[in-house]
Amino acid sequence: xxxxxxxxxxxxxxxxxxxxxxxxxxxxxxxxxxxxxxxxxxxxxxxxxxxxxxxxxxxxxxxxxxxxxxxxxxxxxxxxxxxxxxxxxxxxxxxxxxxxxxxxxxxxxxxxxxxxxxxxxxxxxxxxxxxxxxxxxxxxxxxxxxxxxxxxxxxxxxxxxxxxxxxxxxxxxxxxxxxxxxxxxxxxxxxxxxxxxxxxxxxxxxxxxxxxxxxxxxxxxxxxxxxxxxxxxxxxxxxxxxxxxxxxxxxxxxxxxxxxxxxxxxxxxxxxxxxxxxxxxxx
Amino acid sequence: xxxxxxxxxxxxxxxxxxxxxxxxxxxxxxxxxxxxxxxxxxxxxxxxxxxxxxxxxxxxxxxxxxxxxxxxxxxxxxxxxxxxxxxxxxxxxxxxxxxxxxxxxxxxxxxxxxxxxxxxxxxxxxxxxxxxxxxxxxxxxxxxxxxxxxxxxxxxxxxxxxxxxxxxxxxxxxxxxxxxxxxxxxxxxxxxxxxx
Numbered sequence: 196x197x198x199x200x201x202x203x204x205x206x207x208x209x210x211x212x213x214x215x216x217x218x219x220x221x222x223x224x225x226x227x228x229x230x231x232x233x234x235x236x237x238x239x240x241x242x243x244x245x246x247x248x249x250x251x252x253x254x255x256x257x258x259x260x261x262x263x264x265x266x267x268x269x270x271x272x273x274x275x276x277x278x279x280x281x282x283x284x285x286x287x288x289x290x291x292x293x294x295x296x297x298x299x300x301x302x303x304x305x306x307x308x309x310x311x312x313x314x315x316x317x318x319x320x321x322x323x324x325x326x327x328x329x330x331x332x333x334x335x336x337x338x339x340x341x342x343x344x345x346x347x348x349x350x351x352x353x354x355x356x357x358x359x360x361x362x363x364x365x366x367x368x369x370x371x372x373x374x375x376x377x378x379x380x381x382x383x384x385x386x387x388x389x390x391x392x393x394x395x396x397x398x399x400x401x402x403x404x405x406x407x408x409x410x411x412x413x414x415x416x417x418x419x420x421x422x423x424x425x426x427x428x429x430x431x432x433x434x435x436x437x438x439x440x441x442x443x444x445x446x447x448x449x450x451x452x453x454x455x456x457x458x459x460x461x462x463x464x465x466x467x468x469x470x471x472x473x474x475x476x477x478x
Numbered sequence: 479x480x481x482x483x484x485x486x487x488x489x490x491x492x493x494x495x496x497x498x499x500x501x502x503x504x505x506x507x508x509x510x511x512x513x514x515x516x517x518x519x520x521x522x523x524x525x526x527x528x529x530x531x532x533x534x535x536x537x538x539x540x541x542x543x544x545x546x547x548x549x550x551x552x553x554x555x556x557x558x559x560x561x562x563x564x565x566x567x568x569x570x571x572x573x574x575x576x577x578x579x580x581x582x583x584x585x586x587x588x589x590x591x592x593x594x595x596x597x598x599x600x601x602x603x604x605x606x607x608x609x610x611x612x613x614x615x616x617x618x619x620x621x622x623x624x625x626x627x628x629x630x631x632x633x634x635x636x637x638x639x640x641x642x643x644x645x646x647x648x649x650x651x652x653x654x655x656x657x658x659x660x661x662x663x664x665x666x667x668x669x670x671x672x673x674x
Contacts, residue, residue: 222503229504239570242535243504248570288597288630289572292536345631 224275231268237261245269245277251284251294251318258282258315259308266301282311286323293342294318298329313367317341320359329374336372339364340386342379353380354399382413394418397448404444410437416450423450425457427473432461438473445474508535511568515540518562524554537571538563543578549612552577553605560596572596577608579615588622589615597630606659607633610652619643623669636667645670 228244237257239248247265249258262282269280280301284294296314301307314327324342341360343351351359356378364373377386383402387394398416405414410429417424425445433441441459445451456475501507515538516531528543540559544552556575563573575593591611593604607628614620619641627634633656639645649668656664 225504226501226507229507240567242508242568242571246535285571285595288595288600290594290629290632291572 221275224272225277228268228272228275232265235261235264235268238265241265243277244272245279246281246283248283248285251286251323255312255315255319258318259312262296262311262315263304263308266304266307270302270304280307282314284318289323293324294326296327296329300329300331309368309370313339313363316363316366317359320363322356322359324379327374337374338377339374340377340379344379344381351380353378353383353385353402354396356380357385357394357399377417384413384415384417386415386417388417388419388424395449398450401444401448401450404448405441408437408440408444411441421454422475423455425450425455427457427459429459429461433459433471433473442474505535508568509533511566512538515562515566519559522555522558524551524558526555533566533568537568537573538566539574539576541576541578545579549609552608552612556593556605556608577611588624590625592625592627594627594629600630600660602659603630603633603656603661604628606656607661610655611635614652620648631661632665633661634665636669638669638671640671642670 225244229241232238232241232244232247235247237249237253238261239250241247247261249261253261265282266280270276279297279299282296283292285292286294296311298307298310310327310329314325317325322341322343324344326338326340326342328337328339330337339360341356343356357376360376360378364376375386375388377384380402383405385394385399385402398418401416402414405411405427410431410433411427412430413428415424415426417426427441438459441457442451445455445457451474454475457473459471459473461471501510509532512531512533515533516529519529519531519540524547526542526547527545530541532539532541540563542555544555547555556577559575560573563569572595573593575591577591577593579589591608593608596604607626611622611626611628614622614626614637619639621638621640623636623638637652639648645668649666652666652668653664656666
């Protein structure tokens with residue numbers, strides 16, 4: 196019997212020492228939190244303690260409640276608390292995770308709830324590619340992007356998508372900071388780069404003009420207070436006539452004011468040789 | 479004697495249960511999901527020569543070397559694999575299937591189909607793309623330039639035409655098959671390769 200007790204003591208010691216040696220403190224905290232997070236109603240799976248998948252079909256209130264439940268656990272990890280908290284959603288057919296809420300300022304539950312509600316409200320509106328990255332105060336304002344890219348689906352226009360983003364933001368409580376907004380529809384992207392400027396209607400309508408130019412594959416317009424960037428991608432080198440058509444479309448919608456850089460990229464060429472500056476002093 | 483047995487059982491339980499929590503790291507837990515999927519895939523009737531299953535925080539990847547499997551055998555295999563992946567703990571994340579006919583070497587990429595995500599309501603699209611891929615591999619006059627990528631909304635491929643056939647007629651035929659299955663403007667680039 197004494198021998199058996201000795202074996203038990205050794206076994207206990209071996210097990211405890213083994214555990215301590217095998218698993219670092221941070222890893223152990225992460226695994227424990229991950230398993231706790233998976234018990235929160237609405238969490239489908241938690242590949243990490245700071246990365247959870249939820250059902251995008253759940254109503255806005257449920258998504259917010261789920262995210263808050265996860266936040267409470269992760270925020271309670273003390274010194275092992277991860278830098279960011281990510282909530283992702285996958286729709287049938289998604290080739291990648293395109294819908295993600297990411298926050299590095301989740302220590303404030305009230306603000307976190309507001310931020311995640313803004314994201315969830317756009318899912319409720321029927322958007323299936325919504326990315327909201329909430330940055331920490333002082334580091335940046337974060338970015339909110341909604342894409343609508345399913346060829347063949349009549350879907351929404353870029354103006355409708357941008358309007359939905361602005362509407363969701365207007366419904367959110369007043370805040371000193373606002374994220375950058377961007378909308379992407381069928382390869383055309385518009386963005387108010389600084390998060391504080393409004394996009395004039397003409398800029399949104401520019402998409403219709405550019406889409407008639409069949410040699411352009413995609414285009415993006417990013418508006419900042421001081422300078423606007425227009426990036427165009429096409430199949431082949433531009434002829435002088437094509438370059439003139441593009442510039443006429445931009446001028447016609449008032450995009451050449453106050454300062455603009457227009458870059459054309461030929462996707463068939465090597466990147467370093469492929470950029471053509473059509474207007475402005477692009478890098 | 480009974481006390482001895484109880485003590486021995488306690489020791490055994492202590493040694494068997496080991497550490498709590500069960501996984502050393504989140505990565506270890508994610509990768510542990512691959513093995514049960516691989517076991518179930520091995521039980522499928524339609525079985526490629528070589529199947530590997532991997533899993534990570536972003537989902538399950540199934541890699542299969544098909545050898546000489548026909549379209550219907552390939553389809554049976556894929557239709558068997560998808561529910562197994564969907565039933566696994568990471569199954570709600572986008573699945574990634576890599577189907578290959580050239581195991582390694584310079585032709586490996588050009589003989590690979592990369593299937594990303596799955597929407598059962600658009601299954602016709604995926605399987606039409608698999609058929610186009612197999613037909614292209616079986617045609618000595620044409621060759622893929624890189625991976626053939628299949629998604630619910632998009633299909634991407636680059637096909638080199640080596641035998642001087644009418645490229646417009648050929649591309650129209652391939653594109654028509656994909657459009658018939660539901661793809662809108664399939665992104666297939668056809669490039670003639672001049673014969674020396």
